[in-house]
Amino acid sequence: MYARFPKAVGNLPKLPTSRRGFLLGALATAAGLTVGFRLGGEASAQEKPAVHPFQPYIAIAPDGKVTIYSSQFEMGQGAYFGIATLVNEELGAEWSQITVEGAASNPSAYGNLALGGANQGTGGSSSMATSWERYRKAGAAMRLMLVEAAAREWDVPAAEITAGNGVLTHASGKTATYGEMAMKAADIAPPDEIPLKPASEWTQIGDASLKRYDSKMKTDGTAPYTIDLKLPGMMTAVMIHPPKFGATVEAFDATEAKALKGVVDVVQIPRGVAVVADNMWTAIKARDLVDVTWNEENAETRGTDEILAAFVEQSAAAPAHSARNDGDVSAAFAEAARTVEATFTFPYLCHAAMEPLNAAARMTDGVLEVWGGHQMPDLYQYIASEIAGVAPDKVKLNVMRTGGGFGRRGVMDADIVAEAVEVAKALNWAHPVKVQWTRENDMKGGRYRPAVVHAMKAALDADGNIIGWDNHIVSQSIAMGTVFESALVHDGVDWSSVEGANTIPYHIPNVNVGVTNMQSPVPILFWRAVGSTHTGYAVEAFMDEVAEAAGKDPVELRMELLENHPRHSAALALVAEKAGWGSPLAEGRFRGVAVVEAFGTVVAQIAEISLPSPDQVKVEKVVCAVDCGVAINPDQVVAQMEGGIGFGLGAILAEEITMTEGVVDQENYDTYTPLRIDQMPEIEVHIVPSEAAPTGVGEPGLPPIGPAVANAVFKATGKRVRTLPFSRGMAA
Amino acid sequence: MVSLTINGTVHEIDAEPDMPLLWAIRELVGLTGTKFGCGLAQCGACTVHLDGVPVRSCQTFVGDVEGAKITTIEGVDGNVAETVQAVWAEMDVPQCGYCQSGQIMSAVALLSENKNPTDDDIDAAMWGNLCRCATYQRIRGAIHETARRLEA
Ligand code: FES
Numbered sequence: 008m009y010a011r012f013p014k015a016v017g018n019l020p021k022l023p024t025s026r027r028g029f030l031l032g033a034l035a036t037a038a039g040l041t042v043g044f045r046l047g048g049e050a051s052a053q054e055k056p057a058v059h060p061f062q063p064y065i066a067i068a069p070d071g072k073v074t075i076y077s078s079q080f081e082m083g084q085g086a087y088f089g090i091a092t093l094v095n096e097e098l099g100a101e102w103s104q105i106t107v108e109g110a111a112s113n114p115s116a117y118g119n120l121a122l123g124g125a126n127q128g129t130g131g132s133s134s135m136a137t138s139w140e141r142y143r144k145a146g147a148a149m150r151l152m153l154v155e156a157a158a159r160e161w162d163v164p165a166a167e168i169t170a171g172n173g174v175l176t177h178a179s180g181k182t183a184t185y186g187e188m189a190m191k192a193a194d195i196a197p198p199d200e201i202p203l204k205p206a207s208e209w210t211q212i213g214d215a216s217l218k219r220y221d222s223k224m225k226t227d228g229t230a231p232y233t234i235d236l237k238l239p240g241m242m243t244a245v246m247i248h249p250p251k252f253g254a255t256v257e258a259f260d261a262t263e264a265k266a267l268k269g270v271v272d273v274v275q276i277p278r279g280v281a282v283v284a285d286n287m288w289t290a291i292k293a294r295d296l297v298d299v300t301w302n303e304e305n306a307e308t309r310g311t312d313e314i315l316a317a318f319v320e321q322s323a324a325a326p327a328h329s330a331r332n333d334g335d336v337s338a339a340f341a342e343a344a345r346t347v348e349a350t351f352t353f354p355y356l357c358h359a360a361m362e363p364l365n366a367a368a369r370m371t372d373g374v375l376e377v378w379g380g381h382q383m384p385d386l387y388q389y390i391a392s393e394i395a396g397v398a399p400d401k402v403k404l405n406v407m408r409t410g411g412g413f414g415r416r417g418v419m420d421a422d423i424v425a426e427a428v429e430v431a432k433a434l435n436w437a438h439p440v441k442v443q444w445t446r447e448n449d450m451k452g453g454r455y456r457p458a459v460v461h462a463m464k465a466a467l468d469a470d471g472n473i474i475g476w477d478n479h480i481v482s483q484s485i486a487m488g489t490v491f492e493s494a495l496v497h498d499g500v501d502w503s504s505v506e507g508a509n510t511i512p513y514h515i516p517n518v519n520v521g522v523t524n525m526q527s528p529v530p531i532l533f534w535r536a537v538g539s540t541h542t543g544y545a546v547e548a549f550m551d552e553v554a555e556a557a558g559k560d561p562v563e564l565r566m567e568l569l570e571n572h573p574r575h576s577a578a579l580a581l582v583a584e585k586a587g588w589g590s591p592l593a594e595g596r597f598r599g600v601a602v603v604e605a606f607g608t609v610v611a612q613i614a615e616i617s618l619p620s621p622d623q624v625k626v627e628k629v630v631c632a633v634d635c636g637v638a639i640n641p642d643q644v645v646a647q648m649e650g651g652i653g654f655g656l657g658a659i660l661a662e663e664i665t666m667t668e669g670v671v672d673q674e675n676y677d678t679y680t681p682l683r684i685d686q687m688p689e690i691e692v693h694i695v696p697s698e699a700a701p702t703g704v705g706e707p708g709l710p711p712i713g714p715a716v717a718n719a720v721f722k723a724t725g726k727r728v729r730t731l732p733f734s735r736g737m738a739a
Numbered sequence: 740m741v742s743l744t745i746n747g748t749v750h751e752i753d754a755e756p757d758m759p760l761l762w763a764i765r766e767l768v769g770l771t772g773t774k775f776g777c778g779l780a781q782c783g784a785c786t787v788h789l790d791g792v793p794v795r796s797c798q799t800f801v802g803d804v805e806g807a808k809i810t811t812i813e814g815v816d817g818n819v820a821e822t823v824q825a826v827w828a829e830m831d832v833p834q835c836g837y838c839q840s841g842q843i844m845s846a847v848a849l850l851s852e853n854k855n856p857t858d859d860d861i862d863a864a865m866w867g868n869l870c871r872c873a874t875y876q877r878i879r880g881a882i883h884e885t886a887r888r889l890e891a
């Protein structure tokens with residue numbers, strides 16, 4: 008077998024970003040000039056490196072078309088647009104000429120510099136951070152080469168040539184388009200020194216009026232997704248998965264299904280049974296005719312009520328592992344004038360992206376091609392090669408944009424990719440195969456945001472100062488037992504269980520944060536904003552309880568405790584000012600506040616609510632302040648705050664995956680209910696001005712909305728919502 | 740054989756009458772702008788017009804729509820549709836874009852019937868169109884903006 012996939016995904020030491028990734032090479036092909044990564048860095052044109060093929064960042068064709076190869080996967084968050092903006096700030100091409108494609112298969116070129124650099128991957132809202140220098144430098148190098156080519160062609164000093172809007176212009180009046188100069192520029196060595204524009208000269212970065220280049224194709228039905236893939240002779244497969252997590256196929260009878268016209272085969276693969284047909288509808292109909300017997304020996308047979316009851320019980324015991332221990336918490340509680348306690352319960356959540364999971368595989372002459380939303384391409388390439396029994400370099404990944412993602416496309420066992428390759432293999436590679444999950448597969452297929460319980464305690468002195476903070480988190484670990492373990496788990500503490508809880512910014516002298524990892528076959532995963540989806544809620548809702556106990560205003564108390572965190576206090580001050588915190592509200596309206604840092608971005612929100620009925624909340628308005636460093640595309644920062652708030656609000660109001668005797672109760676959007684348009688509040692976003700390198704915005708908009716709403720509900724009803732979702736917690 | 744009139748073209752397709760129109764459009768006719776999200780009339784991604792009225796094609800069966808005029812995102816046209824699409828792109832409504840064919844088909848139907856929809860009208864007409872990226876604020880804004888432009 009081939010070398011094990013490096014176990015330490017994202018764990019390699021941080022590399023100095025100024026060298027790695029900027030060893031630029033150039034290549035002249037019939038397609039024009041390409042600028043990209045070259046192993047070894049010696050950049051002589053047209054010479055093919057022996058070890059790794061040349062990996063492009065940007066290609067410019069003789070007709071002027073610019074293709075950008077994105078290391079970051081596009082699932083709606085605008086990564087392609089952000090990267091194109093970085094390139095074009097320096098390149099100065101015409102936006103109408105630019106397209107972006109997903110790239111894969113060379114971590115040297117595409118490794119995520121914000122996550123250690125070892126592997127390519129999209130996650131942790133890091134796309135702009137990893138791309139910030141890499142793609143600006145690629146754009147700048149290309150521009151310098153085009154200018155140099157024109158200087159030689161016209162026999163003038165390069166300094167006299169300007170470049171912009173896809174045109175090179177000399178003071179004498181000579182002009183050439185980038186496309187016209189592309190072939191000539193390909194003979195020029197990429198520059199060693201690649202100066203970048205100072206912020207004062209930016210025209211694209213920070214321009215709030217700059218529009219996404221890819222919106223039009225999403226208004227006329229032409230944007231292609233994996234579900235739309237058409238390959239000659241391609242078959243469609245639908246899956247039958249075990250009804251209980253951990254169960255396996257004992258036997259199946261597909262006699263009736265196979266008799267249906269259009270059914271090609273029904274095959275068993277490690278993850279279940281696949282029904283393969285010449286179209287989706289036939290496959291769906293045939294699936295109903297297959298009879299599967301399951302072996303449930305190792306299956307989860309508990310319901311979520313039992314699972315959560317076990318978590319709650321465990322939360323009262325001492326934590327198994329310490330995630331933070333400052334001062335002497337026991338002493339603080341022993342001398343406290345009063346204490347506050349609360350236990351918060353969070354359900355399993357489904358990503359429920361609008362495009363149900365899918366992937367396609369085809370073997371041609373010993374080369375396996377796999378189409379899909381390849382969020383972790385290096386890992387998927389390795390897994391696909393293992394299943395197919397071909398070398399990794401015989402696996403070609405075609406990265407498709409997807410109809411949402413929210414974390415679901417970044418899976419340690421590559422579930423959907425593995426299924427596509429397994430099914431194609433089971434058919435002896437006779438057909439290209441697309442595995443298309445139905446909504447029911449997607450909702451019952453696991454990989455949920457873990458269920459979590461937080462037991463919180465605070466100790467106050469006689470003056471109402473917080474002298475002790477104790478937080479016990481009980482959950483399943485996402486990373487343990489996976490390729491992420493060595494990167495994310497240290498001393499029994501999974502970063503993804505505790506982030507946001509062990510990093511609370513509040514100045515409290517004695518802090519204890521611990522975690523206990525529970526076991527269950529229910530598969531779990533990163534879900535938009537990961538740990539902060541629950542730690543943000545537990546910390547910020549509890550902080551409100553503490554403020555109440557201390558008789559302090561929630562904003563004032565936070566400001567006092569954030570003295571060492573200027574970004575937090577600036578965002579909080581901005582949102583308080585914009586929302587008019589403390590000013591009178593209309594009759595029946597109430598406000599709540601929260602501030603959460605996730606993935607290096609600080610977001611503060613104030614929610615304004617009303618109560619149409621005593622156990623029902625309507626969020627009327629949300630004011631949001633965000634500090635994400637330089638806002639590359641300000642309008643997309645706004646869009647991601649809107650989206651994060653809507654996604655998070657849907658979750659806290661009514662989303663939950665429950666199980667009865669191990670079987671998931673929700674199958675579709677009628678019982679698992681994301682936010683709909685009538686529930687969407689008016690959202691106002693303010694960006695904190697910053698010159699710091701960019702962090703991300705795909706996830707950080709989400710965590711504050713839950714506690715902000717919960718804190719407003721307390722103002723309205725005097726009730727603390729400690730059991731999620733609200734549909735449960737407000738009735739409780 | 741079933742005969743379907745889609746975007747003005749008659750297609751003779753080899754399908755049982757119980758086949759959902761969605762799969763006929765996507766896989767037999769080959770127009771993939773109409774999306775599959777739930778198969779249960781819960782998400783609106785598959786919305787098409789049947790004689791101008793928005794329907795969920797995943798719960799509409801080919802045997803029931805012979806003779807009807809079916810319009811998909813690829814064929815929707817006229818002043819209202821073009822304005823909706825232009826405003827949608829100008830306001831950068833889409834994120835992943837997957838739900839947007841359905842959103843636009845519902846919005847075009849709404850604005851064809853109601854020149855000046857209120858927020859409540861929008862909620863009622865668009866409630867069946869889920870957007871997991873939660874682009875709802877921009878959808879609402881784009882519908883109001885389209886109404887303003889059509890008025891002008
Ligand atoms: S696919 Fe038809 S409504 Fe969801």
Ligand code: FES
Nearest residue numbers: 835836870871872
């Ligand atoms: S834009 Fe992604 S689901 Fe609507």
